[in-house]
Amino acid sequence: MDLLNSIILLTNFIVVPAITYGSQLALGAIGVTLIYGVLRFANFAYGDLMAFATMIVILFTWYLQSIGISLGVLPTALIALPIGIIATILISIFFDKAVFKYYREKKSDPVILIVVSLGVMFILNAIVRIIIGPGDVTFMDGSRFILKANEFKNLTGLNEGLAIKSTQLITFITTIITCSLLFYFLNKTKTGKSMRAYSNNEDLALLSGIDPGKIILLTWILVSILATIAGTLYGLDKSFKPLAYWNNLLPIFAATIVGGIGNPLGAFYGGFVIAFTEIGLTYAYKKFFIYLLPEQLEPNSLVQYISTDYKFAISFAILIVVLIYRPNGIFKGKVI
Amino acid sequence: MFFSAKKLTGGYGGANIIEDCYFEVERGEIVSILGPNGAGKSTAMKAMLGILNNSTGDVFLEGKNINKMKPQDRIKSGISFVPQTNNIFTELTVRENLEMGAFLIEGDINDRLNEMFDLFPIIKEKSDQFAGELSGGQRQQVALARALMTDPKVLMLDEPTAGVSPVVMDEIFQHILNIKGKNIAVLMVEQNARQALDISDRGYILVTGRNAYEGSGEYLLNDNEIKRSFLGG
16 A cells, blocks of 8 residues: 555656656757757757747637637647647748848858857747736636546545646647657658758758758748647646746757757657656655655655756756767767 | 760869869760879869859750759759768668659659669668668668669769778679669769779879870770879889
8 A cells, every 4th residue: 555655656746747847848859959950050049939839829819718719628728729830930930031041051150050049039038028928827728637636535545646637638648649740750751751861961962852941941840830839738737937938948958968969759758858857856755755664764854856946957967967978869869 | 975074164262173174974884084182083073063163164964055054953854973971861761861862753763762672682681771870882882772763864973982892892883884784874983993994984084183084994994104103003
C-alpha cells in the first residue's frame, strides 16, 4: 500500500506535470531547431512569436465566446487555433521579408542574425503587450479536470490522489499528433525530404534543383504552426502572460541543444529531458520517503534538491554541461 | 558537338583564373580536363555549369546557347554535376539521396532507382543506411547515382577519385566507363592524370588557366613532353 501510494505521489507531482511541460517544451524546441536547421541561426524571437500567436488565439476565443460558440467540454481556444496559425504565418513571413531576408542575402554571420532576431523579439513583445496588456489572462473554458484527486482516492481507497487536468491531457495528445504529422512529413514526403536535404547540404540541394525560396517559406509556415500550438497549449495550462513565453526561451533552447540542434527528433526528446530534470529536482521528496522508509529513517527536511525559484538555473546548468561534454547534443546534431 | 564551351573567361572576382578556354564532348565519350594544381580546372567546370559569378564565354548544349540559363535550368535541360566534396546528403538515407537527385522529375522514379541499383549494386544493399555512414568509395557511388537520377545527357565530375585508395579508384573509373556506355557525355576534372587518360577518349591539359595541350587519351599518354611535364616521367 505504501509503495502504491508513493508511486501515485510521484506520478501526480512529477510524471504528469513533467509530461505536460515536456510536451510544451518539445513543440517549442522543434520550432527553434527547424529554424536553425534551415535558416542557420538561433531565433530569439521565437518565445515572443509564441506569445503573439497565443494572443491572436485568445482574441478570437473571446469573440467566439461572446457570440456563444463553444466546444462543450473542450476549450473553445481549439476552434480559434487555425486563425492563430494563419495570423502567425503572416507575421512570420512579414518579418522574414522585411528583416531576415536582407541579412540572408548579404550572407551575414549567424551571430548578426541572432542580434537581429533579438530586435524582432522586442518588436513582437511590444506588439503583444500593447494589444493585450502585460498582465495575466485566462481563456480556458470547458471542463477543468479529467480526473479529480478526491475521485481517485474514493475510487482506489489510496491516501494519495491523482489529478489530471483536461489541459494536461489535451496538451499531451495534441503534441503527439502534431509531432507524428511533422515527422511523417519530414521523413516520408518529397517536400519534407527536400527540406531535410536543404538543411543537410545547401549547395547540393541547389544542384539537385531544390528551390531555397520555397524551403524557407515552408519552414516559416511549419514553425508558425508549431509556435501557435505550443503557445496556446502553454497558455491553456498555465494562463497567458506575455513575459512567461520569453522566460521559456531558456528551457526551450536548452531542450534544442540537448537534443542536438537541427535535429527535430532530438528536440522532441530534449523537451522531456529538461522537463523531467527541472520538475524532478525541484520536487520536495519528504512525503515520498515517509511512505517508503521505516519510521526511524524518515527525513526531517523537505528533501528538495533545489528550490523552485532556481528552476531556470537547471536548464542553464544542463545547457552548459551539454555544451562542454557533448557539443552536438545527446542525439546527433550540428556543432554550434 | 553535343556539349561545348568556347572562350570561357572568368574567376572569383579578382584576376581571371581561366582565360579563353574551350572544351568539347560528344555523347558516349569521356573527356578529361587535366593540369597542375591551380590551373583552373574546377573553375572551368563551374563556369560551364553557371555557378561561377564572374564569367563570360559561350556554352552550347545540342547546338543551343545556354549562357543565359540559371544553373537550375541547366540541370533541367540535362546537365548533371558531381562536386568534389560534400557531394552527398550525409543525413539522408542512400535511397533518399537518389530521390533528391530526381527532385525535378515529376511522377514515378522507380525505373530510375532500379537502373541505379543495377549500375551500383552496393547502393541497393545499403539503400536504407544513412549515406554519411558509408565508406569513401561507396559515397562516391552514391554521389554518381544521385547525379544520374535525372537521366542527364551530360555528366560533369569534379575529381571523382580525390582521396580514395588505388583499388577504389579503379572501381570508380570502371563505373564511369559503364556510365559512358549509357550514351552520356562525361566531362571530368582529374588529378590522377595517367589513370584518367587511360579511360578517356580525349583530354585537355590546362596550364595557368589556358588550354595548353589536347588530343586523344593515347596521344597525351605517349607524348614525351607531356609525359615529362604532367604525368611524372
